[in-house]
Structures are given as structure tokens and as C-alpha cells.
């Protein structure tokens with residue numbers, strides 16, 4: 663079955679399943695993982711300036727033999743490059759590293775010190791065709807509300823930590839009402855919890871002859887969320903993609919809702935010390 667796509671507010675289609683490349687630090691391993699993903703059918707790749715692997719990703723995608731139009735590439739503006747002028751510079755650097763003349767999606771990585779300046783620059787870069795869609799990451803409802811004072815274009819997507827232990831129901835509902843697409847980072851809870859061993863997920867996995875990771879990823883897909891699970895292992899890269907040949911029932915979804923711990927395991931959006939520290943330089 664083909665990978666479903668989600669239509670962003672401007673009509674651009676984003677493949678609902680992509681490969682995240684956070685913490686892929688070894689160039690050979692990263693290159694191999696990306697090429698295996700392309701071979702498996704992935705067309706959507708999620709990186710960030712701070713991951714330090716834009717160049718390796720760009721080269722691997724070129725070597726994979728696909729043409730640029732077949733790919734959906736996301737990158738993110740790092741905190742130390744926030745501001746109107748610096749954002750334009752940062753995009754040029756990212757494009758050069760990726761070896762492309764446009765991004766499919768550019769995100770403000772965190773709600774940092776000059777979101778307004780960055781957003782105004784991103785709106786211009788979007789109008790100029792250098793970015794096909796623009797959005798944010800790790801933004802709360804308050805952050806999104808505050809952008810209404812100056813944004814001509816509403817963020818099209820918000821990429822936030824989301825998994826069954828932290829389903830982000832309130833933010834999700836807000837974004838649904840605002841027409842902002844929900845994208846999950848840490849869709850498998852980053853391997854930081856016992857999520858994939860949870861008996862509720864295990865019993866649903868047994869029913870469909872799938873793994874618990876596949877059940878979690880399918881749960882995201884049923885909720886209309888864009889997912890970018892990361893793995894460097896070919897078997898898992900394939901496993902995470904093989905989730906379009908079954909669906910979960912309403913009852914399965916309700917059961918999974920019961921394991922909500924309302925707890926995030928990653929960084930909080932308003933970690934001021936982190937924002938100050940990473941905004942320097």
C-alpha cells in the first residue's frame with residue numbers, strides 16, 4: 663500500500679511516514695540507513711542544522727538515484743541563528759550542505775529569542791520559493807497564539823514530542839481547530855521508556871501479527887499525525903515503514919488511550935536555561 667500523505671494548509675503534500683536522522687552521527691552508518699530507507703520506499707527525511715548530518719544526508723539522497731522532486735526534505739533552524747538576517751543565512755547554509763536549492767519544509771526548532779524575526783524571514787523565503795512549507799517545532803499553544811500578532815502566514819506544521827505516553831491531546835485539538843498539522847518527534851518515545859514492552863500494545867500487536875513499534879506508529883497514523891521514526895538498523899527501518907497494510911479499530915485506539923501517562927520524556931518547550939545557552943554564537 664502506498665504511504666499516505668497529509669495535505670498541508672497550502673496544498674503541499676507531506677508523506678505521513680518519514681525517517682528522522684537525529685543522533686545519526688557516524689557518516690557511513692547514516693548514509694547506509696538513508697539509502698536503505700530510500701530502497702524501502704521512504705521519500706521523506708527529517709534533519710536539522712544542529713544534527714550535523716545535513717551534508718551526509720544530502721549526499722546519500724543524491725547517491726540513491728532519486729530526483730529531487732521525488733523527495734520531501736525537512737530541516738530546522740537552530741537557536742543561535744534566530745533573527746531576520748541570520749535565518750536567511752542559516753537557510754543558505756542548510757541548502758548548501760544538503761546540495762539542494764529548496765527545502766520542502768523548514769521549521770523553527772525551538773521557541774527561542776527572536777521567533778518573530780525568524781518567522782518574517784521564513785515567510786519571505788517561502789514566498790520566494792526557497793521553502794515549500796514553513797512551520798515550527800516544540801511550540802506550545804501560548805507560543806502559537808503569540809505568533810498571531812505578526813504572522814501573515816500561519817505555521818503549517820508543529821513538530822512536538824508525541825507518543826502514547828504523551829499524546830498531546832490538548833495541543834492536538836488546538837492545532838486541529840487552527841489547521842496546523844501535528845508532526846510527532848520521538849514517536850516511539852526515543853527508546854527512553856518501556857513503551858514498546860507495554861502489555862496493552864503487546865496484546866494488540868499479537869492480534870495483528872505486528873510488533874509493538876508498528877502498533878504505536880499505526881496509532882499515530884490513525885490520528886492523522888506525521889511521523890519520522892529514527893533507526894539506523896535496516897530491519898527496523900523496514901519494520902517502521904510496514905504499517906500501511908492494517909488498520910486499528912476504534913476499540914484498539916481507545917485501549918491505547920488508557921496508557922497515557924501525560925508525561926513527556928524529552929526537553930520541555932520552555933527550558934529557558936537551554937534556550938539562553940544554545941542561542942549564543
Ligand SMILES: NC(=O)c1ccc[n+]([C@@H]2O[C@H](COP(=O)([O-])OP(=O)(O)OC[C@H]3O[C@@H](n4cnc5c(N)ncnc54)[C@H](OP(=O)(O)O)[C@@H]3O)[C@@H](O)[C@H]2O)c1
Pocket residue numbers: 681682683684685708709771799800821822846847848849850851852853858875876890891892893894895898899901902
Ligand atoms: N524537533 C525536535 O526538537 C526533535 C527532537 C527529537 C527528535 N526529532 C526528530 O524526530 C525523529 C524521531 O525521534 P527520535 O529519533 O528522537 O526518537 P524515536 O524515533 O521515537 O526513537 C528512536 C529510537 O528507537 C529505536 N527504534 C527505532 N525503531 C525501532 C523499532 N522498530 N523497535 C525498537 N526500537 C526502535 C532507535 O534505535 P536504533 O536506531 O538503534 O534502531 C532509537 O533508539 C528524530 O530522528 C528527529 O528527526 C525532533
